[in-house]
Amino acid sequence: MHQITPLDHTHYDEMLAAGQEVRPSYQHFASWLNQATPDWLRNKQAEADTLFRRVGITFAVYGDESGAERLIPFDTIPRIISAAEWKTLEAGCIQRVTALNRFLHDIYHEQDILKAGIIPAEQILTNAGYQLAMQGIDLPRQVYAHIAGVDIIRHSDGGFYVLEDNLRTPSGVSYMLENRKMMMRLFPELFASHDITPVEHYPNMLLDTLRSVSPPEVDNPTVVVLTPGQYNSAYFEHAFLASQMGVELVEGQDLFVKNGHVYMRTTSGPQRVDVIYRRLDDAYLDPLAFNAGSMLGVPGLMSVYREGRVSVCNAVGTGVADDKSIYPYVPDMIRFYLGEEPILHNVPTWQLRKPDDLAYVLDHLPELVVKEVHGAGGYGMLVGPAATTEEIAAYRLRILEDPANFIAQPTLSLSTCPTFVEAGIAPRHIDLRPFVLSGKKVQLVAGGLTRVALREGSLVVNSSQGGGTKDTWILKEDITC
Amino acid sequence: MLSRMAGCLYWMARNMERAENTARLLDVSLQMSLLHASSQDDLLVPLDVTGSTADFLQRHHTPTPQAVLHYLALDGDNPGSIYNCMRSARENAHVVRVKITSEMWEQVNGTWLEMREWQRRGLDTRSASTFLEWVRERSHLFRGAGYGTMLRNDTFHFSRLGTFLERADNTARILNVKTKQISDNEPEAENILDYYQWAALLRSVSGFEAYRDIYRDSITPQRVAELLILRNDMPRSLRACFGEINKVLARIEGQAGRAARRRASEIQARLTYSSIEDIFADGLEQTLDSLIDDINLLGKLIHHSYLETA
Structure with a gap:
């Protein structure tokens, strides 16, 4: 019998309700866990570590002098989501990403949402993520964010909230797939006793999505994955997805532009490329159009793209929609474009460019989380309750230098999930990133990446900051008791 | 196949073969230099064959067995050293890792990890032949793993x-x-x-x-x-x-x-x-x-x- 103590009553625990009662979706799992001895579980955890190391699922950490590749810690206790909850999450994600794509099409065309005064025009037009080069370009199926990662947390009230939308090059889906494979290998008996929705068809769904947005006149489109190269932190994922889809993994130097088309250099001569799933930021895509010093991109790519002779996924210029300063407007976008009420809520957000918000935030720094508007990966943020007085004072100076560059949110009480730690099994904070694919239709596999903050009390789940991952189970049918 | 991938496969194999050849040359030259210690000619042979005599003489002046051994086996600044050949073989293999078999990758990667150990420990003329034999064995393993497992x-x-x-x-x-x-x-x-x-x-x-x-x-x-x-x-x-x-x-x-x-x-x-x-x-x-x-x-x-x- 494992003694699991919930953190306190200010957090929602995914497995245990108030009074130590096991929630319905965890019932089978809890009884299985109770008959598993701690030693056996520990062995299984060690086996998982060995297997991951052997397969080489690693990531590079920026700022690590040794350039070492690290393993993302994998936790063997799954995060289980009930069928009913998933229905809400799925509908909410589809609704949200649909609205974001409508928004992107709008601001690069008629800009109705600006004319209606729902978002201040300068917020968009002066945004670093806004790409003037995309103005008036028609994209296949009017889709911009073909692959979106929506970061969702569960608050102490039990409800789901969207923390941010990742519309540029969201990563992590390879862990979703590898974690599932690992769990099936370690604990086949659990898959026999649970009816878990499969996720293994994701690469197939991704390839269909990419092919569905190729230039319209192409019959049998050639798809490639464009990577910045083997030193990128997510290189494993790039190589993984390319090989799972059965397409080439290319670098910028493999592609060239000739006679208005993009080609890749192959051993049997140039071969035309129709769809580029790029895992490279806008700024590096084409040295002729953007960052002239970039050695990673393809000179002339933008001109072919603007002519509609190659598709780039995600589209250039999606960064304007996942910017943290635009995030507060997403519920309004859903109302404006779809005429619906948002299914998933936003986290209340202070925009420091507004004087009132700025004043409030500066007065309450120790209790808030402050983030850079363009930041990602958990870098450069302030977690008030966990910061020292000096750190807060230093961050205050950074805010005052350029308040518009920051937003603040209340310190969220991310839900907890039992997690295997050194001392046994203990609750740790988690979030969830489902991956939404938009092509012919908007869809997602039932699952996502659950990230877990392994340090006790920590709320930072990013892998670059000591976070781990868990397999995410969506039950096909809810257990009734 | 992508030209870059083909290039990585080609250079992975060339570098591994080059490491082996340099090891063979070095082994024989060191033995020969024992036969008639007064002459430096034998020690110059592996440098001549690898086209690095000028670079060596500029940095070391006299070709002693120890200096030639270090230069051709472990020297990180000599692009043709066994150390650098193995590094390059491993870097190229890393790029084409999804194309080659896992046995092959594990072989190249394992060789590189051990190579770093050799470099850290250093070599003298007594440990040289053990090292050079190891290089040859790893190269045989590399070819064998490839020949035995690749489509x-x-x-x-x-x-x-x-x-x-x-x-x-x-x-x-x-x-x-x-x-x-x-x-x-x-x-x-x-x-x-x-x-x-x-x-x-x-x-x-x-x-x-x-x-x-x-x-x-x-x-x-x-x-x-x-x-x-x-x-x-x-x-x-x-x-x-x-x-x-x-x-x-x-x-x-x-x-x-x-x-x-x-x-x-x-x-x-x-x-x-x-x-x-x-x-x-x-x-x-x-x-x-x-x-x-x-x-x-x-x-x-x-x-x-x-x-x-x-």
Whole structure:
């Protein structure tokens, strides 16, 4: 019998309700866990570590002098989501990403949402993520964010909230797939006793999505994955997805532009490329159009793209929609474009460019989380309750230098999930990133990446900051008791 | 296949083969230098063959066994050192990791991790032969893992192409340097010194036993040259290498490599239909010089046809 103590009553625990009662979706799992001895579980955890190391699922950490590749810690206790909850999450994600794509099409065309005064025009037009080069370009199926990662947390009230939308090059889906494979290998008996929705068809769904947005006149489109190269932190994922889809993994130097088309250099001569799933930021895509010093991109790519002779996924210029300063407007976008009420809520957000918000935030720094508007990966943020007085004072100076560059949110009480730690099994904070694919239709596999903050009390789940991952189970049918 | 991927496979194999060849040369040269310690000639041979004599002398002045060993085995600043060949083989393998078999990757990666240990510990002339033997073993393992596990497609072909082009280049170069060295010997010392030098050359290409099996007679320059240039049954001979190169080139998909195929066939035809008497009539040194140029040109054609197509 494992003694699991919930953190306190200010957090929602995914497995245990108030009074130590096991929630319905965890019932089978809890009884299985109770008959598993701690030693056996520990062995299984060690086996998982060995297997991951052997397969080489690693990531590079920026700022690590040794350039070492690290393993993302994998936790063997799954995060289980009930069928009913998933229905809400799925509908909410589809609704949200649909609205974001409508928004992107709008601001690069008629800009109705600006004319209606729902978002201040300068917020968009002066945004670093806004790409003037995309103005008036028609994209296949009017889709911009073909692959979106929506970061969702569960608050102490039990409800789901969207923390941010990742519309540029969201990563992590390879862990979703590898974690599932690992769990099936370690604990086949659990898959026999649970009816878990499969996720293994994701690469197939991704390839269909990419092919569905190729230039319209192409019959049998050639798809490639464009990577910045083997030193990128997510290189494993790039190589993984390319090989799972059965397409080439290319670098910028493999592609060239000739006679208005993009080609890749192959051993049997140039071969035309129709769809580029790029895992490279806008700024590096084409040295002729953007960052002239970039050695990673393809000179002339933008001109072919603007002519509609190659598709780039995600589209250039999606960064304007996942910017943290635009995030507060997403519920309004859903109302404006779809005429619906948002299914998933936003986290209340202070925009420091507004004087009132700025004043409030500066007065309450120790209790808030402050983030850079363009930041990602958990870098450069302030977690008030966990910061020292000096750190807060230093961050205050950074805010005052350029308040518009920051937003603040209340310190969220991310839900907890039992997690295997050194001392046994203990609750740790988690979030969830489902991956939404938009092509012919908007869809997602039932699952996502659950990230877990392994340090006790920590709320930072990013892998670059000591976070781990868990397999995410969506039950096909809810257990009734 | 992407040209860059083909290039990585080709250079992965070339570098691994180069590491092995350098180890073989170094092993024999260190042994030879013990035979007549007064002369530095033997120590200069591996430097000459790898084309790094000038760079070495500029940095170390005198070729002592310890200095040559360090320079060719472990020196991170010498691009041709065994250390750097293995590093480069591993870097190239990392790029094509999803194309090669996991056994092959684990082999290359494991070799590199151990190589770093060797470098950290350092080498002296006593531990040298253990190290050089280890290099040869790892190279055998690399080829064996590839041959035994890889699908016979272009991934396999480009890796084989790298192995045999590098090997052909090495055999031609080592024969060339030795031929020049031996012809410089004093006439009166000729016989005994010559014997050891030809024997050393044979040992460096695993040809000593082969020579005995085939000729069952004393070592003569003509027979050594025949064995290493023209014999089809000697796996490190130029003709055997070109047999493999031609086979592989013919199997690579597409028509991009016409020029490379033609050149390789021409070289092979010359090796197949020449006799050792013809070669000596033309002059061994001249023949080897022109073969080295041909190999070089073939390397360029392979690059142009497959690895950097525009």
